[in-house]
Amino acid sequence: MIIKNAKVITLGNPNLFIEPGGVRIDQSGKIESVFNGDNVPEPMGGEEVIDAHGQYLMPAGICAHTHFYGAFSRGMYIPGDAPDAFPAILDKLWWKLDKSLDKDANYYSAMVCLLDAIHNGTTTLIDHHASPNSIPGSLDILAKAVMESGIRASLCYEVTDRDGKIKSDEGIAENVRFIKEAQSGKFGQQISALFGLHASLTLDDSTLEKARKECPDSSGFHIHAAEHVVDEYDSIKRSGLRVVERLNQFGVLGPKSLVAHGVHIDAHEIELLAGSGTWLSHQPRSNMNNAVGLPNVESMLNMGVKVCLGNDGFSNSSWEEWKAAYFAHKLLNLDPRRMQADKIYQMAIVNNRELVKTQFNGLETGEIKAGAAADLILVDYKPFTDMTIDNFPWHIIFGFQDGMVTTTISNGKILMRDRKITVLDEEAVIKEAKQISTAVWKKYHDLF
Incomplete structure (x- = not known):
C-alpha cells in the first residue's frame, strides 16, 4: 500500500513534519519507507494507492x-x-x-x-x-x-x-x-x-x-x-x-x-x-x-x-x-x-x-519510520493557526476532536476507510450487544 499527498507527523525523536509526504507499507504490515512529495514511489504489483488529499497522517x-x-x-x-x-x-x-x-x-x-x-x-x-x-x-x-x-x-x-x-x-x-x-x-x-x-x-x-x-x-x-x-x-x-x-x-x-x-x-x-x-x-x-x-x-x-x-x-x-x-x-x-x-x-x-x-516482543509502533508497524490514522484536521513541532501537543488539546479520524490502519490492514468500518458489521454487532446488555442489566439488578 502507498499513502500519498498527506501531511505526515512522524511523532519520532525528533518529531518531523513532512508536507506533503507519505508512506509505503510492505506485505508484512510494516512501514517500508517514508517519502516527501517529490519522491512518490511508483506502485508495483497491484499495490493499492491511497490519496490522503492533504489530511494528516499520524501514528495510531x-x-x-x-x-x-x-x-x-x-x-x-x-x-x-x-x-x-x-x-x-x-x-x-x-x-x-x-x-x-x-x-x-x-x-x-x-x-x-x-x-x-x-x-x-x-x-x-x-x-x-x-x-x-x-x-x-x-x-x-x-x-x-x-x-x-x-x-x-x-x-x-x-x-x-x-x-x-x-x-x-x-x-x-x-x-x-x-x-x-x-x-x-x-x-x-x-x-x-x-x-x-x-x-x-x-x-x-x-x-x-x-x-x-x-x-x-x-x-x-x-x-x-x-x-x-x-x-x-x-x-x-x-x-x-x-x-x-x-x-x-x-x-x-x-x-x-x-x-x-x-x-x-x-x-x-x-x-x-x-x-x-x-x-x-x-x-x-x-x-x-x-x-x-x-x-x-x-x-x-x-x-x-x-x-x-x-x-x-x-x-x-x-x-x-x-x-x-x-x-x-x-x-x-x-x-x-x-x-x-x-x-x-x-x-x-x-x-x-x-x-x-x-x-509485544520489541514491536516498534507509535512512530512513522521505516521498520515500524503500520499502525496509522488519517486525520481531517484543518488548523487555522500555525501548527509546528513545538506547539503540536497544544493543538491536540485545543484543536483535535473526536470524529476527525477518517481512516484507521493496523499492521497495514485498513480497519476503517472514510469513517466506515471495513472489518466488522458494525450495525449487527451493536444490535446483538444491545440485546445482551438487557440480559446483563437484569442479572445485575437481581443481585440487589
Whole structure:
C-alpha cells in the first residue's frame, strides 16, 4: 500500500513534519519507507494507492489501561442511594456488573469497545478483564474478538480473593494458560498477555505468593494500585506496608509490570516504581469520575517513573484523555502552569509506545519510520493557526476532536476507510450487544 499527498507527523525523536509526504507499507504490515512529495514511489504489483488529499497522517493511538468488560455499564441504573465514595462504587457497580457477565457478554462488551477504538484511531490496547462467573476460557473469548477486529491487544484476567479461593485459583490458572498460549506465537504479534491482579485490598498474601510462583518469568503483572486511599489503609493493616511496598515484597514490580492509577502513593513508593522499572498508567477521566483524586504525575515523571496514559474503560479517544489530564491537574493545583501538554505527549506518545515494545516482543509502533508497524490514522484536521513541532501537543488539546479520524490502519490492514468500518458489521454487532446488555442489566439488578 502507498499513502500519498498527506501531511505526515512522524511523532519520532525528533518529531518531523513532512508536507506533503507519505508512506509505503510492505506485505508484512510494516512501514517500508517514508517519502516527501517529490519522491512518490511508483506502485508495483497491484499495490493499492491511497490519496490522503492533504489530511494528516499520524501514528495510531495506544491505550495503556482499559476494561472491555465495563462496556455495559453505560447508562445503567444503580439501585438505592448513589455511591458516596470509591469503595461503594466497587461494591454497588463493578463487583455486581462483573458477576453478571457470561461468555456472550464478554465477547460483545469487547466488540463494542474495539469498534470504538477503531473509530477513534486507537489500535493498541492493554486490557484488564473480570468475569467471576465465567473465568475459564474468558481470555480466549476476548482474543477472538480482538483477532476479528484487527486491533492489537494485551490481555489478562483480574485475580481477586473477593469471590473466594476457588475463583482466585481459577483466575490464576486462566492467566497462566493464556500467557503460555500468547507466548507460543499462536496470535502472532496481535495479542500478548500479562498476569492480571485486581488490587492489594482484595488479595491475600497466599494468593500473591501463588501468583508470583505461577507467573512465567517472561511475563509481568497488571494491577490497580492505590486508586483510593482505602487501598493504602488496607495494605498497612494487612502487612504494615504501603501498597507498592507490599507489591514489591511479593515480586509484583518489575520492567514488564504495569500498575494503574497510583493516586495515593507516597515518595518512597514512587522511588520503588522508578527503581524497579515498573510502568504506571494514568487515567484522569476515571479518577475524576470516581472522585478519588489525581496522582502526582509530574513528580513521578521527574523521579523517573515511566508514566503512561490509559482510559480505564472510558471511550477510546486518546485525545479526550489528553484534554482531561491537561485541565484536571491545573484545577487540582490551582495553577495554570501545571501539567503542560509536552508532559502529556511524553506519557501518551513516548512512554506508551515504549510500554508496547515491552509487551509485544520489541514491536516498534507509535512512530512513522521505516521498520515500524503500520499502525496509522488519517486525520481531517484543518488548523487555522500555525501548527509546528513545538506547539503540536497544544493543538491536540485545543484543536483535535473526536470524529476527525477518517481512516484507521493496523499492521497495514485498513480497519476503517472514510469513517466506515471495513472489518466488522458494525450495525449487527451493536444490535446483538444491545440485546445482551438487557440480559446483563437484569442479572445485575437481581443481585440487589
